[in-house]
Amino acid sequence: MRAAIPGCVILLAAALCPTRGTAAGSAVEITREAEALAEHILKVRGAPLRNIEGLERIDARDFGAVPDDGREDGEAIRRAMQAINRKGGGVELVFEPGRYMVDPGAGLSNAAVAGLMLRSVEDVVIDGRGAEMVIRRPECGFFRVRDSKRVIVRDFTIDYDPLPFTQGTVTDLDRRAGWIDVRVDPGFPAPADPFFESFNSWGMIKDPAHPGKLKDGVPNFMMRDSCEDRGDGVFRIRLKERSGSRGWETIETGDRYAQVGRASGGCRFDDSERITFERITYYACPGSLFVGTTTSRLNVLDCRSRLRDGRILTSGADGVHCQAARVGPWIEGCEFEGLSDDCLNVYSTPLYVLDRLDDRRLRMTRPERIRAGDRLAFFRPQTGRVLHGGRVESVRDGIVTFSAAVPDLELAPEGTPFDRHDWKIYDHAYNRDATGNYFVYRDNYMHDGRRYGGFIKASYGLIEDNRFERLSNHALCIENTPDWPEGFWARYLVVRGNRIIDCAFLEREPMVSVDWLTLGARSSGIPMQTDLFFINNEMRGRFNPPARFRCTKRLYLEGNRPECER
DSSP states (O other): OOOOOOSSOEEEOGGGOSOOOOTTOOHHHHHHHHHHHHHHHHHHHOOOOOOOOSOEEEEGGGGTOOTTSSSBOHHHHHHHHHHHHHHTEEEEEEOOSSEEEEOOOOOSSTTOOEEEEEESOEEEEEEEEEEEEEESOTTOEEEEEESOEEEEEEEEEEEESSOSEEEEEEEEEETTTTEEEEEEOTTSOOTTSHHHHHSEEEEEEEOTTSTTSBOTTSOSOEEEEEEEEEETTEEEEEEGGGTTOTTGGGOOTTOEEEEEEEOOOSEEEESOEEEEEEEEEESOBSSOSEEEESOBTOEEESOEEOOOTTOSOOBSSOSEEEESOSSOOEEESOEEESOSSOSEEEEBOOBOEEEEOSSSEEEESOGGGOOTTOBEEEEETTTTEEEEOOBEEEEETTEEEESSOOOOOOOOOTTOOOOTTGGGGSOEEEETTSSOOSEEEESOEEEEESSOSEEEOOSSEEEESOEEEEESSOSEEEOOBTTTTBBOOOOSEEEESOEEESOSTTTTOOSEEEOOEETTTEEOOOOOEEEEEEESOEEEESSSOSEEEOSEEEEEEESOEEEEOO
16 A cells, blocks of 8 residues: 555544554555564564673672661762773672662752763673662762663662652732742751752642642743742742743642752763663652653653652653654653653754855764765754765764765855754754664553653654553654754654554644644645554543644554544
């Protein structure tokens, strides 16, 4: 079957239930082609790393890390990690069950260290055996690995004291003046704490009846301008120009308020390959749970973020945040509850042209992310057009040489200082071979959090048997984002057997959105998102369309069950 559903915009509503396949393809043909694509994705991606045999065992106790003794364990754990780094790998570090108090050191800065740090190692297992790590600095992460291969971190629980977020109840507000008064819950840090002043701090209005869920119709986020201690546990939070002002009228006294200080990620990975996080449970995290760059074949297996002890959020950012991977992540069997941003974000960032030397040679940003043979696509953000899909011949001294001439580009005027956000208005490139292609998102439960269940800007992906419930925005957002900017296109996706319930309720958006955007978040009308299979998905909303497909080509729909209660 090669035919596509005609047209660029398709809106699935209850009247179209159930959706059928294309005019030229039967249900059997669609299912067969989707299965063949899924098998190809799994074969190229390869199974996740779950075990490493033949390692030398060392015990955390031998370095002085003893659970439940009330003592600070960070220094002892650092000694154990340094021993592994010196060996270069081939080691299994084993903890005993119990609680460890970990102060990673550092201070209030974006360069804050993690409790456990590895660099340039191969074949390492860090086995918590159920250990609970209590991080004593809210700006620090739990684990970081760089320039390494085949590392497994498993069976840990992570919490923070003090917490990297706060929460309370709205006791008063002035919509015209743009402030709210919040009485902070006992045991939570003050919103005026220096931690929140030092990092990107913003708030959300939560549903009093559903912990973790944003309240219907409220602003997506609220950027604060100042915070004043009014006494008796009450703080007046003034908002920047009534940021996120859409929905301000729905905020009421009695609403629940949560505020993050987005700092370090929990588990950080960079320039690595085949890193596995297994059975990691977070009760708190200052940033994304699992976050990193240029790491292929990341695996996040049976991990959790869960609300604890009356808390209404778990993190300051995403669940899994995967940038510029040559082979994408495998996320399976996870539960993400109470997140403050996307459950999964897989993407790449722009490569900008600093200087055009001739028709084939360009000096570009981040040349370390480009290899000979890579396919770069040049993108014009004002129109959404892809200008050139050239192959790289060589990379040397920051100069990228293409196998064929690159067409004229609209570049920054000579002498313009480089800024990765300000330069988004100029033509730039994405590396099609380093966007997280060949990823698996399977059998996960994403619920009661802010933003998207999956933010997909990569190709060759299998998204199956997941549950998305009560997420504030799209359960699946398959779009580029020129305004941030992130990309690139999403092609050859199999989306099947997912259950999507009551998502995208803030602005009554479709629960699933596919689009190709220009600057200003406008749909380009260009069918760049291609070869998408949506099969046997249940989509049930209260008042919004289940799905919207724009800028698609070769879109196949079969056996989906969209419903709307309006």
